[in-house]
Amino acid sequence: MALRIVKKQMANLTVCLKYRYILKVRHIKKFRAEREESMQINSFSDVDVALKRLCEVSVGIEKINGEVTLECNRIKESRKSEVERLENEKNFIEQQITLFCEDNKAEFAEKRSKEFTFGTIGYRISKSVSIPRVAAKLESLLNAIKAFGLGKECISYEEKPNKEALAELDDADLARLGLKRVVKDNFRIQPKLESLQVQN
DSSP: OHHHHHHHHHHHHHHHHHHHHHHHHHHHHHHHHHHHHHOOOOSHHHHHHHHHHHHHHHHHHHHHHHHHHHHHHHHHHHTHHHHHHHHHHHHHHHHHHHHHHHHTGGGGSSOSEEEETTEEEEOOOOOOOOOOOSHHHHHHHHHHHHHTTOHHHHOOOOOOOOHHHHHTSOHHHHHHTTOOOOOOOOOOOOOOHHHHHHHO
């Protein structure tokens, strides 16, 4: 019952988010058509006006995002006790199933899992080793692994190209590696939000 409520809430949230996305796309298309008429840039003073509007839009977006975050937090807080109750029930049910299966472990001797209408339960052997997190102990462990000649099997090395070093090679060396240099003159737009606040 509790799981059904959670699934229904998730489905409602998905529908709500899809609907909001569709409305947003429609709004953007309509807004773009209106703006194309009014936002003609023919001079650098027009660029400055456009940058001012960009500042206003950025501030508006941040304000809305802030309100959305606050509203999400409010909803989470209002449903916190409900979620905790469901989490506790979930943990209790899982604990009861585990205890029952531990008492009847012989039933899993031949087949390690059992499938039911509403799910699957079973045992799976897992192997793990706890690795020290302290840097000094970790370094000592790595040295010991190497000393016993187990470096290849027990130490993993990630190999990946160094982009910064490759960018310093000349074009001939890059060509030999099957690479080519890409030089871009990237354009950037950086609104000054503080200027908007000074004017206001």
